[in-house]
Amino acid sequence: MSATREPCVPGLFSEDGGARLHGVRCRSCGTPYFPAAAHCRNPDCTASDLEPCDFGGQGTLWSYSVANFAPPPPHRYDEPFRPYVIGVVDLDAGLRVVGQMVDGVEDVAVGARVELVVDPIFHDGGKAYTSWKFKRI
Numbered sequence: 001m002s003a004t005r006e007p008c009v010p011g012l013f014s015e016d017g018g019a020r021l022h023g024v025r026c027r028s029c030g031t032p033y034f035p036a037a038a039h040c041r042n043p044d045c046t047a048s049d050l051e052p053c054d055f056g057g058q059g060t061l062w063s064y065s066v067a068n069f070a071p072p073p074p075h076r077y078d079e080p081f082r083p084y085v086i087g088v089v090d091l092d093a094g095l096r097v098v099g100q101m102v103d104g105v106e107d108v109a110v111g112a113r114v115e116l117v118v119d120p121i122f123h124d125g126g127k128a129y130t131s132w133k134f135k136r137i
């Protein structure tokens with residue numbers, strides 16, 4: 001399929017040169033944030049000093065849930081709806097991120113190694129609307 005790819009939400013992630021989430025990291029205490037935060041929320045940090053930081057690469061599936069029912073609008077998906085897995089991943093970069101899994105429920109397991117990818121959520125008008133997801137490696 002050669003559909004033009006377009007992010008569901010512009011500015012949160014990119015895929016040119018490898019999937020990356022656009023967040024921030026506190027220069028003072030090192031705490032990472034995605035989506036980007038306006039202030040450092042670490043109660044032990046005395047100097048909220050955030051700089052842009054991209055996150056990607058590999059991580060470990062910490063937990064997951066299975067969405068067996070179609071989400072209500074404005075969420076979109078390709079018909080017919082198929083259950084999908086929502087993973088909670090600890091990226092090696094030190095960030096815990098929620099994201100849909102490319103893999104089906106029969107292929108996921110807590111502790112599995114995964115990588116960040118950008119993948120279509122739904123198709124419309126010849127375009128593939130993408131989001132970040134995780135895929136077992």
Ligand SMILES: [Zn+2]
Nearest residue numbers: 026029040045
């Ligand atoms: Zn901080």
